[in-house]
Amino acid sequence: MAARIERLVTSGQFSLDGGTWDVDNNVWLVGDDHEVVVIDAAHDADAIVEAVGDRRLTAIVCTHAHNDHIDAAPALADRTGAMIWLHPDDLPLWKQTHPDRDPDAQLVDGQIIEAAGADLTVLHTPGHAPGAVCLYDPGLATVFTGDTLFQGGPGATGRTYSHFPTIVDSIRTRLLTLPPETKVLTGHGDTTTIGAEAPHLEEWIARGR
Structure with missing residues (x-):
């Protein structure tokens, strides 16, 4: 059975630099009827456990x-x-939320995470956060971009540990080089494609200056 992608939307709060905002997050599940990988365990462990089954x-x-x-x-x-x-570059941010619990393993650029026949290649895409990564599977024609690339442009870079020129460089060199039909499944909001976003790179740069 081929791997499939499922989306669960969970709600909670994002807090950084003294501010707090209500947010809805996309939790992505990649797998089949027997095994699955969860991308971004946001807000609600009970709901994710139920989705995993x-x-x-x-x-x-x-x-x-x-x-x-x-x-x-x-x-x-x-x-x-x-x-x-x-990714180890994000440990300082991790420690702000979980000071007494470390991640179990380190993501490395080029590494492949396997699940039910899916091969998720890790792409280190710093900018929104130092250790931000995207996960690309050519077989699924899909890239999971977290908060690096959204429908309409790059993720936010106005807070601690973020940097606009870096995120633009990551998107230009790591994401916009993917096939234009590649689906972009984001950390929040609606999906898009590489082909839909690529023509707007120079607009983002001008807007972000």
């Missing part, structure tokens, strides 16, 4: 360590036995 959860992959993408990760790991994967 009786399947084996093989990994909890964090696209970055802002609290709204990782707040449910330890509880989900404790309940399922799955390992939490995070």
Whole structure:
């Protein structure tokens, strides 16, 4: 059975630099009827456990360590036995939310996370956060971009640990080089495609200056 993609939307709060905002997050599940990977365990471990069902959860992959993408990760790991994967450059952010619990394993650029025949290649895409990653599977013609690329442009870079020129460079060199039909599944909001976003690069740069 081929791998499929499922979306769960959870709600909670994002907090950084003294501010707090209500947010809805996309939690992505990639797998089949037997095993699954969770991308960004946001807000609600109970809802994620219910979505996983009786399947084996093989990994909890964090696209970055802002609290709204990782707040449910330890509880989900404790309940399922799955390992939490995070790029080491985001450990300072992780520690703001989970000072007494480390991730279980480090994501490395070029690494492949496997689940039910899906091969998710890790692309290190700093800018929104130092350890931000995207996950690309050519077989699914899909890239999971976390908060690096959205419908309409790059993720926010106005807060601590973020940098606009870096995120633009990551998008230009790591994402816009993917086939234009590649689906972009984001950390919040609606999906898009690489082909829909690529023509607007120079507009983003001008807007972000």
